[in-house]
Amino acid sequence: MGPKRRALAALAAVAAGCGGAPPDSTPSWTWALPSGVPPPEVPEANPMSEAKVDLGRRLFFDVRLSGNEEQSCASCHHPERAFTEPRAVSVGSTGEAHPRNAPGLANVAYAATLTWANPLLVTLERQAPIPLFGEHPVELGVVGREAEVLARLEAEPLYRDGFARAFPEDPAPIHFDNVVRALAAFQRTLLSFDSPYDRFVRGETGALGAAARRGMELFFSERLECFHCHGGLLFSDAVAHDGRALAERPFHNTGLYNVDQAGGYPRDNTGVFELTGDPRDMGRFRAPSLRNVEVTGPYMHDGSVPTLEAVIDIYARGGRRIASGPHAGDGAESPLKSPFVSGFELTPEERADLVAFLESLTDRTFLEDPRHRNPWTQGRGGP
Amino acid sequence: MRVYPRRQCDTFAARRGPGSLLAMRASVALGAPLLPCLSLVLACGGETEDYTLSFEARAGGAPLRCGEGYTGMGASSGPVELRDFRLYVSDVRLVGADGAEAPLELDQDVVWQHASVALLDFEDGSGACSASGTPETRAVITGQAAIDAPTGVRFRIGVPFDLNHLDTATQPSPLNLGAMFWNWRGGYKFLRLDLRDRGVQPPSAFNIHLGATACDAPTPVQPPSSPCGRPNRPDIALDGFDPSADTIVLDLAGLLTGVDTSTNTPMTPPGCMSAPTDPDDCGPVFQNLGLSFASGACTGDCAGQRFVRVE
Numbered sequence: 248m249g250p251k252r253r254a255l256a257a258l259a260a261v262a263a264g265c266g267g268a269p270p271d272s273t274p275s276w277t278w279a280l281p282s283g284v285p286p287p288e289v290p291e292a293n294p295m296s297e298a299k300v301d302l303g304r305r306l307f308f309d310v311r312l313s314g315n316e317e318q319s320c321a322s323c324h325h326p327e328r329a330f331t332e333p334r335a336v337s338v339g340s341t342g343e344a345h346p347r348n349a350p351g352l353a354n355v356a357y358a359a360t361l362t363w364a365n366p367l368l369v370t371l372e373r374q375a376p377i378p379l380f381g382e383h384p385v386e387l388g389v390v391g392r393e394a395e396v397l398a399r400l401e402a403e404p405l406y407r408d409g410f411a412r413a414f415p416e417d418p419a420p421i422h423f424d425n426v427v428r429a430l431a432a433f434q435r436t437l438l439s440f441d442s443p444y445d446r447f448v449r450g451e452t453g454a455l456g457a458a459a460r461r462g463m464e465l466f467f468s469e470r471l472e473c474f475h476c477h478g479g480l481l482f483s484d485a486v487a488h489d490g491r492a493l494a495e496r497p498f499h500n501t502g503l504y505n506v507d508q509a510g511g512y513p514r515d516n517t518g519v520f521e522l523t524g525d526p527r528d529m530g531r532f533r534a535p536s537l538r539n540v541e542v543t544g545p546y547m548h549d550g551s552v553p554t555l556e557a558v559i560d561i562y563a564r565g566g567r568r569i570a571s572g573p574h575a576g577d578g579a580e581s582p583l584k585s586p587f588v589s590g591f592e593l594t595p596e597e598r599a600d601l602v603a604f605l606e607s608l609t610d611r612t613f614l615e616d617p618r619h620r621n622p623w624t625q626g627r628g629g630p
Numbered sequence: 631m632r633v634y635p636r637r638q639c640d641t642f643a644a645r646r647g648p649g650s651l652l653a654m655r656a657s658v659a660l661g662a663p664l665l666p667c668l669s670l671v672l673a674c675g676g677e678t679e680d681y682t683l684s685f686e687a688r689a690g691g692a693p694l695r696c697g698e699g700y701t702g703m704g705a706s707s708g709p710v711e712l713r714d715f716r717l718y719v720s721d722v723r724l725v726g727a728d729g730a731e732a733p734l735e736l737d738q739d740v741v742w743q744h745a746s747v748a749l750l751d752f753e754d755g756s757g758a759c760s761a762s763g764t765p766e767t768r769a770v771i772t773g774q775a776a777i778d779a780p781t782g783v784r785f786r787i788g789v790p791f792d793l794n795h796l797d798t799a800t801q802p803s804p805l806n807l808g809a810m811f812w813n814w815r816g817g818y819k820f821l822r823l824d825l826r827d828r829g830v831q832p833p834s835a836f837n838i839h840l841g842a843t844a845c846d847a848p849t850p851v852q853p854p855s856s857p858c859g860r861p862n863r864p865d866i867a868l869d870g871f872d873p874s875a876d877t878i879v880l881d882l883a884g885l886l887t888g889v890d891t892s893t894n895t896p897m898t899p900p901g902c903m904s905a906p907t908d909p910d911d912c913g914p915v916f917q918n919l920g921l922s923f924a925s926g927a928c929t930g931d932c933a934g935q936r937f938v939r940v941e
Binding site: 444463480484486493531589 | 740741751757758760761762764765766797798799800802803804806807808809811812813815824826832833835837849850851852897898899900903905907908
């Protein structure tokens, strides 16, 4: 028992003396988190366990989980790219293009909302059925082939054992509710807090070079305003974790489009508006985490910006101008744009410094972690 | 006239959920380990009264609500629309007729109040406030003070230095809100008032973010080692205040006196985000808060502030 734990125990005793509640019993799962990182929220109905995480990892990388056995989750979420992919928009198992870019899964346990623009989707358990069963567009294409997919899982000895160990109370554990629970548990272990930036914050002053440090000043300045939406633990303002009593679920219009002089976005990608129908929600999307942003391009909800430099130029301009074509319009003039996207001037050196800082958010330990890689050594699994 | 029953010691204890351990953990880090318990002991001692301070956000005579437009605010013809309004209040004291001050020991509710800091929240996350807001609102501060029949109240807008530069990720609520934090160096937005002037096309954002500046941390991700050069925490003193009958009014019309929300100095943040480089947009706002923009301290006793009053 370290000094801090002793102090806590002493406090717990005092609290008991005051008539407070007894301390929680020891949890069966321990989060391996660096100091300064709070534990994520875990739904009571889906507690963490090693067996469940192992099972979820197998399922995540298994093409048998798609209707036609062509794709797994990992087909669009590549570990070495912080679980994004290099395509602008994803293509489902039946060849249908998705309107959106595959969002990264690093630290997804802390995401206040899942996917790019859905205020109602707040747990991974609710999100996972979308790629599994969604039909508009088809992603994994399980709809109509549920029994077939489950039969495939039943036929795999590693699953018969894996589901039984992960869900010991369930007499017939191989079903989609448990598939979803295991996938969620695995994704909650995708923790990325070991970038040069993190090491610098933890006191390793040599972890950031001069350019990255200058870029950090720019990033956190009122001149650039980056941190208003990309601040905090995840470099995103849409964060949830243990101890948060007031849920923040923000979405922003960044002036990426203005197809109608009224702030409109292309019809197949209108953001929160698609769900609420509220004109003020047009073009509002979740600010993605900037951790590992160096390897998560192309950028934006539709993958329409190829490089970090191009992203910075759009924000410097205060919105994107598209000169011609069906999406022509000047996002800088959008009446719906966030007030924090007001534009700024950067010298080429400053832009390079800012990129150097963003690259300091790359966590090589995470990207190369063998625990996040395809566990199937032969045959059926894998992207 | 509101009547607040005297809380029993054991019900107070029972109200502390599992989160109280969190609060205590944070207190350990702050070097004030027994604060929650101390206030409890005081509450059990029978020497204190329960008090609830009621606040209201207004635009002149009208209640301040998300998305509504208000004309006649400051130097702009408006209308000015509300998009966010929250503030931290700390160091609350009640004042007796003899001038003696008694600190209000805040209830530690693990949502709105922690240590000496309370969050007031006048946005409900709806419509125009949905970009940054939360559905929950809060217009009261509750606690206990060893005083009878107070006739005045004193408090600061802001978070005290020793709580202002910690990591939001590990702080208890309400000090873990991303929307209210800048970074370690700057600390919290003491007051966040996001406005949009709809009198111009396109509508112009005017955000007032009050917080400490000129903090001596070497990088934005490190806390300063000594108090910031410009603390920017207005001291508010209100007399003729009976907590059981009166309301503390926070008035947009007062805060915007002489402020033109329809324009913004080019190449500065929209509105006033307390930046030392933004004196034109910040000057009148700071004056209305009773603060010197140049020093970040009260001008006089902040007695010239136009933002807060008793009704």
